[in-house]
Amino acid sequence: MGSSEEGQGLVEYAILISLVAISSLLVLQVFGVSVGQLYCDVAEAINLKSACTAKAICEDTFDSLDNWKTHYGKPLANQGQVCLSKGVQMYNLCSMEANVQNYTVRLENAYLYQGDGYGIFFRTSYNAKGANGYIFQYDPGLKAFVIRKWINGKEIWQPIAKTPIPKDYPIYNTPHTVEIRVQDNLYTVILDGEKILEATDDTYTKGGIGLRTWDDTQFCGDQISLLSNP
Amino acid sequence: MRSENSPSFENYSVFDQPSAPDPQAKKRNLRRWIGFFLILSLFLSTASLLQTRKVSTLFGTGSIHGQVITSNGSPFQGEIYILGTSLETKTAPDGTFLMQGVPSGQQVLIVADDQIGRDFPIQVVAGKQLDLGQIRFEATAVPSP
Numbered sequence: 001m002g003s004s005e006e007g008q009g010l011v012e013y014a015i016l017i018s019l020v021a022i023s024s025l026l027v028l029q030v031f032g033v034s035v036g037q038l039y040c041d042v043a044e045a046i047n048l049k050s051a052c053t054a055k056a057i058c059e060d061t062f063d064s065l066d067n068w069k070t071h072y073g074k075p076l077a078n079q080g081q082v083c084l085s086k087g088v089q090m091y092n093l094c095s096m097e098a099n100v101q102n103y104t105v106r107l108e109n110a111y112l113y114q115g116d117g118y119g120i121f122f123r124t125s126y127n128a129k130g131a132n133g134y135i136f137q138y139d140p141g142l143k144a145f146v147i148r149k150w151i152n153g154k155e156i157w158q159p160i161a162k163t164p165i166p167k168d169y170p171i172y173n174t175p176h177t178v179e180i181r182v183q184d185n186l187y188t189v190i191l192d193g194e195k196i197l198e199a200t201d202d203t204y205t206k207g208g209i210g211l212r213t214w215d216d217t218q219f220c221g222d223q224i225s226l227l228s229n230p
Numbered sequence: 231m232r233s234e235n236s237p238s239f240e241n242y243s244v245f246d247q248p249s250a251p252d253p254q255a256k257k258r259n260l261r262r263w264i265g266f267f268l269i270l271s272l273f274l275s276t277a278s279l280l281q282t283r284k285v286s287t288l289f290g291t292g293s294i295h296g297q298v299i300t301s302n303g304s305p306f307q308g309e310i311y312i313l314g315t316s317l318e319t320k321t322a323p324d325g326t327f328l329m330q331g332v333p334s335g336q337q338v339l340i341v342a343d344d345q346i347g348r349d350f351p352i353q354v355v356a357g358k359q360l361d362l363g364q365i366r367f368e369a370t371a372v373p374s375p
Contacts, residue, residue: 019267026274154342
């Protein structure tokens with residue numbers, strides 16, 4: 001076999017290997033598997049955890065509300081805590097400017113003192129009419145945790161995901177950490193480290209975060225972060 | 231047995247010369263695999279593209295019309311959206327609406343008042359007007375802002 005034929009064979013092997021790799025990635029994409037997450041899961045399993053440390057895209061410790069746009073209501077920030085009473089809608093400007101697709105929102109020390117609940121907007125933009133995007137609602141008014149869509153400041157009534165709040169769950173006066181993992185068209189809500197809700201939807205592909213309360217809610221939270229996904 | 235009746239060597243396959251490996255067969259095999267993965271990649275790329283909503287406009291647009299009524303049968307005054315697009319309109323005083331340029335395929339029609347929206351899945355056909363008939367908008371106890 002001549003050297004040119006051997007070279008041709010190597011090129012064909014290289015093409016084959018490339019196609020196998022591309023096909024594998026496409027299979028994962030079609031079935032909604034995050035390659036980055038898969039890498040991190042494997043890395044974590046073999047103790048390479050540092051390879052997948054989430055980086056903060058935006059962080060707010062609520063020393064002020066300079067980084068927030070209030071759509072309505074009167075939120076209060078004081079000494080590293082934000083408190084929302086009755087009806088409030090506010091959007092985080094850093095996250096709106098970043099306008100990223102995939103991330104994790106983390107709200108720490110979230111207290112609901114009274115009322116029907118609070119919501120965390122994600123993949124949301126806003127205009128004069130209000131929010132376009134998704135919201136996770138910690139919603140004792142509905143006796144459920146729900147994910148809904150919003151369009152032009154109107155909530156679409158039928159949730160895209162809903163799960164009842166367990167009867168013995170400490171809804172009020174207890175600090176909770178809420179995480180919403182936003183990856184492609186999959187939205188996963190993790191409450192105090194436990195996955196409670198999952199939804200898939202393709203309507204909104206990127207956007208920032210925000211907070212919402214309604215009715216006679218009294219809510220406070222310590223810190224909200226927008227973290228990069230692995 | 232007489233020697234002339236004996237089978238010749240040619241009748242015994244064990245005496246066949248082992249065929250030399252065909253270098254072209256290996257190459258053909260390799261090219262078959264390349265072809266297979268190329269087709270698989272194209273198929274998966276198409277599947278991935280079809281999962282996005284943007285592709286629906288490639289197949290043309292249609293229009294929709296209908297009338298929205300409240301739970302007591304009176305004409306509904308509100309807004310109409312197609313989810314995932316920038317299309318929006320308002321209902322006329324008699325509750326009717328017409329919306330053009332709706333991407334074909336499975337879409338979600340949103341009928342909204344000041345605070346909440348109701349979603350209705352619809353199937354839009356390119357180049358045709360879809361008559362949605364009467365749509366009932368059920369009011370609900372809404373959270374006060």
